[in-house]
Amino acid sequence: MAENSFHDGLTVSSSPHLVTSLDTKKTMIHVLIALAPSAVMSAVFFGFYPVCLILGCMAFSALCEYLYDRIMKLPNTAKDCSALVTGAILALTLPPTLPIWMAFIGCAVSIIIVKCLYGGLGRNIANPAIVGRIVLLLSFTTQMTTWQYTGFQRASGVDALTGATPLGQLSDGVFSQTPSLLQLLLGNRGGSLGETCIIAILIGGIFLIVTKIISPVIPLVYLGTVFIFAIIYYLIVPQEGAGAFYMAVFHLLTGGAVFGAFFCATDYVTSPMLKKGKIIYAIGCGFFTMVIRLFCSYPEGASFAILFMNIMTPLIDRYTIDSYYGIAKRAKEEKKKAKEGESNG
Amino acid sequence: MLFGNKRLPSIEAGHYKNTAGSATQVMPTPERVSLSMSENIGAPCKVLVNKGDHVLVGQKIGDTDAFLSVPIHASVSGTVSAIETMRNAMGGMDTFITIESDGKQEMYPDLKPPVIEDQPGFISAMRESGLVGLGGAAFPTWVKLNPKNLIDVDTLIVNGAECEPFITSDHRTMLEDADNVIDGMLAVMKWLIAEDGYIAIEDNKQDAIDKFRELLKERGITNIKVFPLPARYPKGAERVLIEEITGKKCDAGVLPASLGLIVMNITSTAFVGQYLKDGVPLVKKRITVDGDAVREAKNVMVPIGTSIKDIVDFCGGYACEPKKILMGGPMMGRAVYSDRMTLIKNNNAILIFSKDQAFIPEESACINCGRCHEGCPFHLLPTAFADAFAAKDAKRLKELQVMQCMECGSCSFVCPAHRPLAFINRLSKAIVKEADSNGGK
Numbered sequence: 001m002a003e004n005s006f007h008d009g010l011t012v013s014s015s016p017h018l019v020t021s022l023d024t025k026k027t028m029i030h031v032l033i034a035l036a037p038s039a040v041m042s043a044v045f046f047g048f049y050p051v052c053l054i055l056g057c058m059a060f061s062a063l064c065e066y067l068y069d070r071i072m073k074l075p076n077t078a079k080d081c082s083a084l085v086t087g088a089i090l091a092l093t094l095p096p097t098l099p100i101w102m103a104f105i106g107c108a109v110s111i112i113i114v115k116c117l118y119g120g121l122g123r124n125i126a127n128p129a130i131v132g133r134i135v136l137l138l139s140f141t142t143q144m145t146t147w148q149y150t151g152f153q154r155a156s157g158v159d160a161l162t163g164a165t166p167l168g169q170l171s172d173g174v175f176s177q178t179p180s181l182l183q184l185l186l187g188n189r190g191g192s193l194g195e196t197c198i199i200a201i202l203i204g205g206i207f208l209i210v211t212k213i214i215s216p217v218i219p220l221v222y223l224g225t226v227f228i229f230a231i232i233y234y235l236i237v238p239q240e241g242a243g244a245f246y247m248a249v250f251h252l253l254t255g256g257a258v259f260g261a262f263f264c265a266t267d268y269v270t271s272p273m274l275k276k277g278k279i280i281y282a283i284g285c286g287f288f289t290m291v292i293r294l295f296c297s298y299p300e301g302a303s304f305a306i307l308f309m310n311i312m313t314p315l316i317d318r319y320t321i322d323s324y325y326g327i328a329k330r331a332k333e334e335k336k337k338a339k340e341g342e343s344n345g
Numbered sequence: 346m347l348f349g350n351k352r353l354p355s356i357e358a359g360h361y362k363n364t365a366g367s368a369t370q371v372m373p374t375p376e377r378v379s380l381s382m383s384e385n386i387g388a389p390c391k392v393l394v395n396k397g398d399h400v401l402v403g404q405k406i407g408d409t410d411a412f413l414s415v416p417i418h419a420s421v422s423g424t425v426s427a428i429e430t431m432r433n434a435m436g437g438m439d440t441f442i443t444i445e446s447d448g449k450q451e452m453y454p455d456l457k458p459p460v461i462e463d464q465p466g467f468i469s470a471m472r473e474s475g476l477v478g479l480g481g482a483a484f485p486t487w488v489k490l491n492p493k494n495l496i497d498v499d500t501l502i503v504n505g506a507e508c509e510p511f512i513t514s515d516h517r518t519m520l521e522d523a524d525n526v527i528d529g530m531l532a533v534m535k536w537l538i539a540e541d542g543y544i545a546i547e548d549n550k551q552d553a554i555d556k557f558r559e560l561l562k563e564r565g566i567t568n569i570k571v572f573p574l575p576a577r578y579p580k581g582a583e584r585v586l587i588e589e590i591t592g593k594k595c596d597a598g599v600l601p602a603s604l605g606l607i608v609m610n611i612t613s614t615a616f617v618g619q620y621l622k623d624g625v626p627l628v629k630k631r632i633t634v635d636g637d638a639v640r641e642a643k644n645v646m647v648p649i650g651t652s653i654k655d656i657v658d659f660c661g662g663y664a665c666e667p668k669k670i671l672m673g674g675p676m677m678g679r680a681v682y683s684d685r686m687t688l689i690k691n692n693n694a695i696l697i698f699s700k701d702q703a704f705i706p707e708e709s710a711c712i713n714c715g716r717c718h719e720g721c722p723f724h725l726l727p728t729a730f731a732d733a734f735a736a737k738d739a740k741r742l743k744e745l746q747v748m749q750c751m752e753c754g755s756c757s758f759v760c761p762a763h764r765p766l767a768f769i770n771r772l773s774k775a776i777v778k779e780a781d782s783n784g785g786k
Contacts, residue, residue, distance in 0.1 A: 011669045011703050012682050014768035016754030017696075018358060018510060018675040024709055024761050080709065122710035122762070215715075273715040273728065321729055327744045 024121070028081035030213045034204035035088050035263065038194035041187055045150035046096035050193045053103055054091040060104050061087030064111040074120075082121045086110050089129040089263055092194025093256060093303065094136070096148045097162070102140050106132035126310040127270045130303050137303075147190035164299075165190045166254040171299035181246070184253035195259040205262035217275060218282045219261040225286025226257050233294060257289055260302040270310040277313075277320035284309040353585055355577035356720045356755045358676060360549060364513045364633050364642050369521060371646045372659045374446050378421050378650030379687045380406065381433055382440040385477045385485050387413025392442060398425045403453040403626050406442055415475045415485045419453075420628040420648035421446040434672055434679060434686045441687075444650070458624040464495070467536040474620045475627040475690070480504060480515075480581075480610030481673060483691040486617075489609070490537060492602030501539045502590055503530055505546045505553065505611035506574055506581030509674025512694040514633045517644045518612045519546070519553040523560050525618030526611055530569060532621055533614070537607065542569035543590055544611070549576035578676060579753040583608050585722045597749045612693070627690055634660045636697040638667040653684040653695055669703030671696040676754045706763040717756035717766055723749050727756040727766040734773045739780035747773045 042050040066078040090106055110132030118124045137144045147165050154161075164172060166179060166189055179189050187197025194201070208214045230251040234244035242250070252258065265271060265285050272281050285305050292301020322328035383389035390407030394400060400419040407417035427443040459470035471487035478484040492498060503526065507515040519526065530542050546554050557571045572590055574580045584595040586608060593604045601608050609617075616627060628649055635642040640661030647656055653670060657663060671678040672692050688695075717727040726745060733741040747770060756766040 010667065010680070010682055010684075011705065012680045013669075013705055014765060014771065015678060015680075015752070016676040016757050016767060017669065017671060017678065017680065017698070017703070018758060019706055019763055020759050020761070022759075022761050023706070023763060024712060027712075027714070027761050077709075120710060122712045268712045268714040271713075273713055273718060273726075321726060321745075324726070325744060325746055 024082070025080045027213055028085050030208065030211055031085045031263070032081070032088060034207045034213075035085075035092065035194070037200035037203045038092055038197060038259070039088070041197035041200040042092065042096065042193035045152070045187060045196060046148060046193065047151060050091075050096050053094065053096075053098070053100060053193065054088060056100050057091035057094075057103050057107050058084045058087035061090070061107045061111050064108050065116060068112055068116045072116075077120055080121060083111055083115075086115070086128045086132075089194075090132045092259065092263075093129065093133045093192045095144060095146055095191075096193055097146055098136075098140075098143050102136060102143060105139070106136040109135045122269055124269055125314070126307055127264055127267045130264055130307050130310070133303050134307060149190055150188050150196075152188050153190075163190055166250070167293065167299040170250075170254075171293075181249055181253060184250070189254070191254075192256060192259075195256040198253050198258050201258050201262055205258075208262070208266075214262070214266040215275075215278065217278045218266050218271060218285075221279050221282035222261040222265055222286045222289075223252055223257065225283050226290055227252055229286060229290040233290070251290070251293065255289075255293070255300045256302040257286075260289075260306055261285070264303070265306050265309070267310075270313055272313050272316045272320060274317070274320045274324060276324070277316045280316050280320070281309050281313060284312060352575070353588055353722045354720060354724065355575070355580060355585075355722060356759055358508075358578040358755075358758055359510050360576065361510045361635075362513050362516070362549070363511070364635055364644055365516055365550075367513070367517075367643045369517050369631050369644045369646050372648075372651070372656065374421055374448055374450055374648065375651045375655040377423075377426065377443055377445050378648055379431075379441045379443045379652065380417055380420065380650040381687070381689055382407045382417060382442070383433075384417060384649075384690045385413065385415055385483045387411055387415075387485065389440065390414060390417050392428055392440060394425050394428075394442065396425055396428055399423070400425060400444060401451045401453040403456045403628060413485055413488055415472055415477055415487065416626075417442075418475050418626040418628050419444055420650050422449050422451040423447040434681045434689070436682075452625070456624045456626070458622055459620070461536070461621075464536045467532070470620075471617070473626065474616070476613060476616055476620070477627075477690050478610055479612040479616070479630070479691055479693065480583075481677065481691050481693070482583075483689075486609070486613055489602075489607065490533065492600065492607075494602060495537065497605045498537050498602055498607055499539050499605050500541045500543070500591070500607070501530060501534050501537070502543045502545060502586060502606060502608045503611050503614045504581055504583070504586055504608055505544055505550075506586060507550070507611075508547060508576070508578045508581035509676050509678075509694075510578075511635045511696055512633045512674045514631045514644055514693045515611050516550050516553060517633075518615050518631060519550070520556060522615040522619070523553075523556050525615040525622075526557075527560060527564065527566065527569070527618070528621065529614040529616070529618030531566075532617060533607070533609065534568075539607065540568055543572045544569065545572045545574055545581075545586055545590060547576040547580060548573045578758075579722060579755060582722065582751055582753055584751060597751065630688060630690065630692065632656075632688065632692055633694040634697075635694065636671075636699075637702050638663055638665050638697040638699040640664045647688055649690055650687045652687050653681070656688070656695055657684065657697060663697065665699050667697045668700040669698040671698070676758070677752065708764055709762045711762055711764060714761060716759040716761065720755040720759040722753065722755065723751075725750055725756075727770060730773050731764070731766060731769045734769050734776070737776060739776050742773045742777050743780075747777060750774065 061083040062078045065083040110128035114128040114131045115124045209216045227248045230248035234247040288305035289302045388411035390409045394406045401422045404419045405416045423444045423446040426445045433439040461467045468491045476486040587595045750770045754767040
């Protein structure tokens with residue numbers, strides 16, 4: 001008995017005894033790789049400063065998280081690389097001329113207020129980068145809506161240094177100056193750093209889907225909703241000089257919808273888990289993006305739409321989980337029975 | 346091909362089938378064996394021998410009248426040196442009979458092939474053989490083959506999927522003992538009047554698939570078919586296997602027999618074939634010995650009750666300091682606390698891991714990625730279980746169908762935050778069971 005109670009220094013743990021090599025950090029590194037094409041294209045279009053902006057935001061975000069953990073005496077969570085992703089996504093949604101100190105304020109809001117104060121990665125209710133961007137947009141509206149023309153546009157005869165984005169032009173009613181669809185696809189237009197080159201975003205997005213980091217449901221449904229909404233709208237309210245189909249494609253390729261669909265709306269923490277929930281969420285994102293674009297005073301609404309659906313996510317999760325097992329239905333029936341019992345009694 | 350093509354979710358857990366090419370070596374008789382008196386899920390057996398008795402191979406040393414149990418037989422010939430209560434591999438207390446081997450391996454003279462005339466005769470022969478489900482559940486075979494609705498049973502599925510990483514003992518059984526598998530199947534199908542038989546094998550064991558197809562053709566058997574499965578985890582789990590082959594949904598707590606099916610492990614089936622020929626009860630077992638802390642990874646035929654230490658010594662000893670010893674595979678196997686633990690009937694592998702392989706990754710926060718749900722063969726929601734478990738909410742856990750979980754470990758495996766989800770599921774099920782037994786009064 002005594003001999004048998006001897007413990008040989010063996011680890012005794014619950015099965016399984018194997019785990020995947022994919023961890024949170026690797027997931028984040030995959031996202032960083034997927035963001036690289038957009039970052040490279042922003043440098044191609046807007047020069048050297050965007051590179052400083054992106055790297056600066058990444059470094060500052062990680063620093064914020066590290067310092068927060070140090071001050072609050074928490075384990076260091078900066079090494080999971082999620083702060084780098086937040087910084088990179090935030091930077092890629094900023095205009096190319098924004099002073100870097102303003103971007104740092106955005107990073108600090110994203111990391112400290114939206115993420116760390118809520119309990120760190122996994123517990124934030126909204127996408128940190130999106131909130132950081134919205135805070136900057138409301139605080140520094142002029143700088144956040146000053147759009148630089150790309151180097152190519154200026155070389156081909158555009159005189160001014162800055163001008164409106166295609167969506168801005170549409171919103172202002174000067175639609176005739178908008179670039180061709182091919183130019184929009186390549187990204188040769190004014191806009192945020194990472195949102196202009198659709199091809200670069202698609203390369204990154206497809207990389208994430210192929211490596212199974214994200215499911216294609218959210219981006220496809222999101223962009224599909226934008227497309228269908230636009231077609232219906234322009235069939236009812238025709239745009240002068242362009243068909244409904246052209247306008248729907250135009251809405252897909254301009255603004256931040258594609259970037260948002262692949263990199264912001266797919267954030268695990270703030271999007272629903274079940275497929276049904278993902279579909280509801282993505283339809284909501286697409287719907288509100290278009291509502292803001294067409295009916296509100298802001299020319300672009302992707303970030304507001306995603307933020308709104310982020311906040312809806314716990315509700316969607318709860319509803320879809322309950323309906324998944326028929327819990328919701330049963331609860332309804334029980335309620336009905338109870339009511340009947342009352343009225344009978 | 347047969348029934349639809351909608352597959353249940355599964356995961357890529359890696360195969361590590363290092364020993365697939367290693368033919369089984371018979372281990373020399375160890376100096377002593379210790380046989381547990383509760384080697385199946387039923388009540389423990391009563392000891393039938395006394396200290397100092399001389400016993401022979403195959404002699405019954407433990408038995409009971411309780412339901413769900415089978416007799417225990419001596420696995421070596423020699424002298425009973427101790428009958429004592431000790432802690433078993435599961436952590437509970439058990440009676441163990443220790444036999445000092447005389448090295449002669451004399452067979453018990455009364456052992457002869459069973460003469461079977463009817464189905465009850467077959468069932469009692471199965472009970473006498475000491476056979477339990479060798480795939481891991483240790484469910485007594487005689488109970489499984491004696492369902493209440495015998496008349497409805499029309500299909501026998503033999504499980505050679507072996508989806509656990511590392512383990513190749515079933516694979517070796519299929520290659521080395523294929524005739525016994527088919528004989529065993531024919532006997533079960535004959536006495537249970539089942540028309541169809543399937544041998545389910547994962548497609549990473551093409552040699553076994555080919556071997557059975559050839560053998561069935563040679564012997565002119567047409568009602569047994571080989572069913573290749575995709576080599577993914579956990580295709581070999583009974584409930585998954587049933588749905589893959591027949592398309593019938595088998596919920597937790599539902600006996601396959603009520604769906605007209607009997608599912609048997611391939612090694613159990615091979616044993617049935619063998620037992621009907623020579624009448625030697627279950628006293629030895631083919632196991633895979635592998636892991637980075639053992640010198641020679643191989644398949645070994647070992648007498649039941651041999652200590653892990655003796656088995657490792659036969660495999661060249663420890664290559665480095667062992668940090669984790671598993672009975673069974675890495676996905677569902679049990680970590681034991683000492684290498685003095687002895688082999689029980691339903692073990693199919695001993696895995697010895699060094700500190701590199703036994704590494705337990707640090708747990709981090711859930712990022713809501715949903716991989717646990719996508720990897721779950723039954724579409725369950727481990728993260729929702731974990732939330733309800735944290736709140737100790739038995740009602741919610743029950744609503745979320747936690748009892749459907751078979752603890753295959755897929756959720757823990759795929760979790761990028763390395764949360765111990767399968768462990769939480771196990772504890773959650775215990776909470777629900779407790780609440781049920783309190784509420785039932």
